[in-house]
Amino acid sequence: VKHRNYLVHLVSRSLTRAKLSAKEEWTEILRELQNWPLAPGPRKDDPMFRRLVSAWVMVGTILLGGSVKAQRPFPADLVPKRTALERLSLERQWFGVVPLVETERLLDISIGGDLLFAQTSYAMVHAFEAESGRLIWSAQLGERSGFARGVAANSFGVYATNADTMFALDKKTGRLIWKHQLGTIPTSSPACDEERAMVGLTTGKIYAFTLKSRDDKGNETILTQPLEAWNWQAGGPMLTRPLPAENIVAFGSSDGKAYVVMADERTPLFRFSTGGKIGAGLAGFQTHPLL
Numbered sequence: 001v002k003h004r005n006y007l008v009h010l011v012s013r014s015l016t017r018a019k020l021s022a023k024e025e026w027t028e029i030l031r032e033l034q035n036w037p038l039a040p041g042p043r044k045d046d047p048m049f050r051r052l053v054s055a056w057v058m059v060g061t062i063l064l065g066g067s068v069k070a071q072r073p074f075p076a077d078l079v080p081k082r083t084a085l086e087r088l089s090l091e092r093q094w095f096g097v098v099p100l101v102e103t104e105r106l107l108d109i110s111i112g113g114d115l116l117f118a119q120t121s122y123a124m125v126h127a128f129e130a131e132s133g134r135l136i137w138s139a140q141l142g143e144r145s146g147f148a149r150g151v152a153a154n155s156f157g158v159y160a161t162n163a164d165t166m167f168a169l170d171k172k173t174g175r176l177i178w179k180h181q182l183g184t185i186p187t188s189s190p191a192c193d194e195e196r197a198m199v200g201l202t203t204g205k206i207y208a209f210t211l212k213s214r215d216d217k218g219n220e221t222i223l224t225q226p227l228e229a230w231n232w233q234a235g236g237p238m239l240t241r242p243l244p245a246e247n248i249v250a251f252g253s254s255d256g257k258a259y260v261v262m263a264d265e266r267t268p269l270f271r272f273s274t275g276g277k278i279g280a281g282l283a284g285f286q287t288h289p290l291l
Helices: 002-015 022-034 047-064 082-086
Strands: 106-112 115-120 124-129 135-140 151-153 157-162 165-170 176-181 196-200 205-214 220-233 243-245 248-252 257-262 268-273 283-285 288-290
Touching: 106 151, 115 151, 115 157, 124 157, 157 196, 165 196, 196 248, 220 257
Parallel strands: 176 220
Antiparallel strands: 106 115, 115 124, 124 135, 151 157, 157 165, 165 176, 196 205, 205 220, 243 248, 248 257, 257 268, 283 288
């Protein structure tokens, strides 16, 4: 096709002019394109002609504009500069980027032991080494829900929720160990110790699940399906992350009460009224739970 040959010839001829710079070559190409012959070949009002000229003008414009800089996935001013950190007696140990696509958003960051977890609106959880920032694994927690409630971890497992499902993942690889339908939406972040994982629900219930089994010789096996250890019913949605502490578990509810129960059996120890909803979470200091 003649108009295609013309473009090929024009480019190859210009590339033999060693004395011309790239900008000068493309300036001449664009100048010659403006004087495109009406015949033989397509007319200037031909759609094919307009598409070809537009394409070559775009290429020439890019080259004439000099080097192209890669775009940052986030604004540069979002990362604190060293001088700003020094004023607070801080220094940056590392920084990393959470993999996001399309309209995906970062919803939650939590720490469990030696790992840092980032959860997104596409039901993805990414595990990073807390000391180095190295991305270890990524896992998909079912369908997109747009909510994230935080992550808990012990020495062998990672526990998270999405929609009405609780997931247990292998801590080293992110592979699924089990998933369990809760029957309703969780309102608290999961919590765990080496024996149990716990989560509070919008119904006001808190469930604890046994994570291991033991044979007659005391050998432990990680369960591939959780066993319900116990549950408690409060007077409102369970908004706080449960606080396991050796043989006891403390949790708070939107009914304004804090509860302390035994960890390995369904036995209450005490509860007390705080005079208002308990949100955020609980903390512990020695033998004292803190609201």
